[in-house]
């Protein structure tokens with residue numbers, strides 16, 4: 001089924017895709033997709049192994065800390081839902097937006113940003129580790145589910161959108177391997193597609209709001225604190241005396257904040273698009289009005305100070321780092337401890353990073369216990 005909306009001239013058009021990574025001879029289904037190219041990308045992402053792993057990967061709260069906290073999977077689904085709704089209002093390509101949203105966290109290590117930082121430190125001297133570059137590696141080469149080729153053989157537009165950040169040095173390396181590839185805009189300049197810009201903004205919108213909900217659920221943020229949260233606090237205060245209290249009032253305040261953010265994003269973005277656009281060159285066409293942007297930045301600072309750097313979050317981050325460091329050192333030192341598709345590779349450091357980064361929180365924790373006889377998270381809970 002084609003998208004139900006009328007795509008605007010500013011949207012990416014699947015019928016004019018720059019094609020798939022590998023030639024049509026490897027991929028008859030891709031060659032036949034025509035105007036359904038981006039829908040095929042979306043389908044391949046949903047059916048990938050990497051996508052299913054997101055269910056046991058941490059967003060902020062570790063997976064074992066509670067069943068109702070967001071995981072990377074539920075986060076990705078929330079981003080996809082919000083982004084698809086907004087894509088319709090902005091008349092962007094909904095299938096491409098959904099594909100990018102569902103793929104945007106595929107390269108994350110176990111244990112959220114703590115895991116990525118530990119793995120990046122392990123890979124110092126071996127080219128480093130960055131989750132965004134890893135997302136592209138996952139869809140290009142690591143996913144091993146097709147008999148005819150490595151990776152998912154996604155469209156250029158999907159791959160370009162997945163590679164949302166890239167240093168110039170990394171971009172030059174990628175470009176040497178694939179001239180004209182998705183890294184080109186990081187070397188030559190140029191804005192990401194509007195679809196990619198939207199997913200990036202919505203990623204932040206989604207996690208800022210759901211992390212408040214998870215923060216309250218965990219008890220690290222008190223309901224007494226909500227009135228002081230930038231942006232959300234005003235909606236919370238406006239609900240005074242309206243009946244709902246506690247968690248219901250919080251949900252309503254978050255819902256109203258989200259609605260306000262969505263409306264502002266659509267109005268500000270359509271205004272810029274219809275004005276014809278100097279902002280496009282800077283890659284900031286899709287986004288909030290200056291007033292709301294300042295408030296979302298204040299909200300981010302609040303979350304860093306009160307949640308992401310909460311002593312309890314930092315303590316479990318240290319345990320996560322220890323687990324990742326131990327597993328990397330073990331598999332790097334003895335490649336035969338990894339499954340053959342990793343053990344047989346010439347670049348042992350990259351193979352170990354690929355293997356460890358693909359682990360879920362739960363698997364990494366079990367492997368660490370098996371190797372060392374110690375579960376640092378249990379130590380933490382008992383402390």
Ligand code: MG
Pocket residue numbers: 075104105203
């Ligand atoms: Mg995300």
